[in-house]
Amino acid sequence: MKWNKFTIKTTTEAEDYLSAMLDEIGVEGIEIEDNVPLSKEDQSAMFIDFLPELPQDDGTSKVSFYIDAENDYEEILEQVKAGIEEWRQFVDIGEGSIIQSETEDIDWQNNWKEFFKAFTIDDILIKPTWEELKEEDKGRILIEIDPGVSFGTGKHETTQLCIRQLRKYMKDSAKVLDVGCGSGILSIVALKLGAGEVVGTDIDKDCIMSANENLKVNHLENAKTEFYVGNLIDDTQLQQTVGNECYDIVVANILADVIIPMAPVIPARLKKGGIFITSGIIDFKEQEVKEALEKAGFEILETNYQGEWVNITAKKC
Numbered sequence: 001m002k003w004n005k006f007t008i009k010t011t012t013e014a015e016d017y018l019s020a021m022l023d024e025i026g027v028e029g030i031e032i033e034d035n036v037p038l039s040k041e042d043q044s045a046m047f048i049d050f051l052p053e054l055p056q057d058d059g060t061s062k063v064s065f066y067i068d069a070e071n072d073y074e075e076i077l078e079q080v081k082a083g084i085e086e087w088r089q090f091v092d093i094g095e096g097s098i099i100q101s102e103t104e105d106i107d108w109q110n111n112w113k114e115f116f117k118a119f120t121i122d123d124i125l126i127k128p129t130w131e132e133l134k135e136e137d138k139g140r141i142l143i144e145i146d147p148g149v150s151f152g153t154g155k156h157e158t159t160q161l162c163i164r165q166l167r168k169y170m171k172d173s174a175k176v177l178d179v180g181c182g183s184g185i186l187s188i189v190a191l192k193l194g195a196g197e198v199v200g201t202d203i204d205k206d207c208i209m210s211a212n213e214n215l216k217v218n219h220l221e222n223a224k225t226e227f228y229v230g231n232l233i234d235d236t237q238l239q240q241t242v243g244n245e246c247y248d249i250v251v252a253n254i255l256a257d258v259i260i261p262m263a264p265v266i267p268a269r270l271k272k273g274g275i276f277i278t279s280g281i282i283d284f285k286e287q288e289v290k291e292a293l294e295k296a297g298f299e300i301l302e303t304n305y306q307g308e309w310v311n312i313t314a315k316k317c
């Protein structure tokens with residue numbers, strides 16, 4: 001099978017933003033090439049003892065994505081170009097040019113697996129399904145994940161911010177709504193932390209499949225859990241299906257531009273005093289999201305940061 005490969009020449013500063021933008025457009029299999037060495041913290045979290053020598057980091061980065069050569073790509077490419085120009089207003093994009101090439105069959109759905117290693121978030125161990133559980137890790141809360149094509153290995157800062165907040169606010173038998181469930185990682189964490197019932201939604205149907213698979217892998221197939229495809233922002237039927245004023249916690253790790261229009265529909269899902277844990281918010285959008293949450297009737301409880309990403313946790317008044 002042949003693929004069209006598109007490579008955006010950009011900067012290390014912009015690579016995360018452009019990847020998030022591609023993810024939003026629905027592009028799968030994003031590849032980042034740069035020479036930024038992993039921090040000591042990242043290395044220890046990923047249990048990496050040995051790293052290959054890299055050339056010196058010159059601040060440049062290549063962000064690539066693939067489209068099946070049999071599919072039209074013009075429309076996606078136009079969206080990507082528009083996205084690059086939008087981000088250029090906020091961050092140093094560098095060249096921002098896109099180089100196109102053709103490549104023979106590539107196993108991009110599996111190549112990344114080489115880099116997904118077990119890591120911990122406090123007492124929680126997140127482990128790829130294909131790795132053996134080490135003896136020394138047996139006392140930890142174990143989450144096993146094969147994200148497939150969905151977002152959510154747990155490595156991303158925003159997922160980690162949400163996991164820490166779930167740990168903090170979870171009550172026994174709580175009912176949790178996971179909006180933008182991706183691989184289902186936050187739903188699984190919630191269940192492992194004692195949630196009694198979890199409902200997840202995502203606009204991408206592949207995520208629903210992968211979340212259900214990951215439930216099974218974690219022996220949670222009998223847990224009270226449902227995943228639905230759809231957009232909670234404007235799908236009134238989905239809003240009714242997930243239910244009204246019945247959740248103790250809603251967690252949504254999506255981009256700020258999605259959380260802002262979503263804010264008004266979240267209070268109707270939460271019980272009075274219920275908690276909204278949200279991330280996927282890039283630092284310069286923090287204020288905008290806070291304003292949307294306050295307008296929707298939330299009291300901001302806390303704000304946490306990891307890298308350039310922000311978590312806001314709020315309470316329904």
Ligand SMILES: C[S@@+](CC[C@H](N)C(=O)[O-])C[C@H]1O[C@@H](n2cnc3c(N)ncnc32)[C@H](O)[C@@H]1O
Pocket residue numbers: 150151152153154156158159162179180181182183184185186201202203204207230231232233253254255258280
């Ligand atoms: C950053 S990923 C988060 C995945 C996972 N929850 C995690 O924390 O790792 C965001 C997910 O939200 C989904 N998404 C984007 N817009 C959405 C919307 N309006 N409603 C529901 N899901 C949405 C995407 O398809 C993607 O799976």
